[in-house]
Amino acid sequence: MSKVLKYVLVGDSCVGKSTILIQFCDSFFAKNQEPTIGVDFRFSNITVENEEIELQIWDTAGQERFRSITNHYYRDANAIIVVYDILNKITFSNLEAWYSQIFSTAPETTKIILVGNKLDLQDHRTVSKDMGEKVSLYKQNSKKYSSLSLYILNFIS
Template sequence: MADTFDEQCDYLFKAVLVGDSGVGKSNLLSRFAKDEFLLDSKPTIGVEFAYRNIRVKDKLIKAQIWDTAGQERFRAITSSYYRGALGAILVYDITRKSTFGNVKKWLHELREFGGEDMVVVLVGNKSDLVQSREVEKEEAKGLAETERLCFMETSAMQNLNVEQAFLQMITKIHDITSQKMLEAKKENGTTLRISGRKEIHVTDEVTATKQASCCSR
């Protein structure tokens, strides 16, 4: 059945949201996908996902974002969903030091099950609750620099930096994908020698990562 996601797009990028339970992953996703915030949001059971079309430069990208459960009892069923993910938003709660302490555990999981080129954005959510802050911004920024992650603080409630966090991830995925395509074309190019010692490089213009149609499934 046709819906708003049937619009023609150039790429389909899968990404995941990870982090402890209660850090605000579901509200970050609902803000990004539907501009909604639920004050009484319930814990995610298993995995949920949402789509949104984003234009990066001259390409239309369908971002497929998977929201994974943070509770330990669901880890076995969610780890398989990392496969094929090109990016991740790793979320902690700035008012709960323990959620920041678990960032390295989540990062290890991402690197174990995700691809080596996965783009990871470390997000400190609930930045509106500054009076209850337990994780300083500089501390999180230092960890991000050490682990080579992008970093941003957000507030799903006040809709601060939510769009920017997702766009930063999607744009970086696009840049990496574009670079890989260029390199693949060079590697697969056939060199034809003609008179005058000139060379013509012939490359295949069909790209395996390009989607003919990115309708919702």
């Protein structure tokens, strides 16, 4: 029997949460993805250090009107992946609200991973990697920071 891990994707609308979900689970880059209404869910079976894991990934809507239901998905989450768009400082500024909601709702044991998305467009970047790393280090439990581009499948830790 495989171990089950629950990951939840959160962040403002249009930062690329759904694209991350589809790319990871279906190995497909969805170029023109419609915003998520409510929540989407997929799973992927992976092997880590010879252990079979069923990774459940919950993609939450980023629009303000869905925020009240988003926090219900934090319960029993092993990790919350907070995503912002490196091209959009507003999505970076809104991280404070996401962290506040997470810290007031999620169990203390939940890991938090901060992801700066759309690295393939870094020539137009408005949020530096250093800024993301500083937020990641400052926030409790947020020990991981990654910039990523699903378009070119380039992961940088």
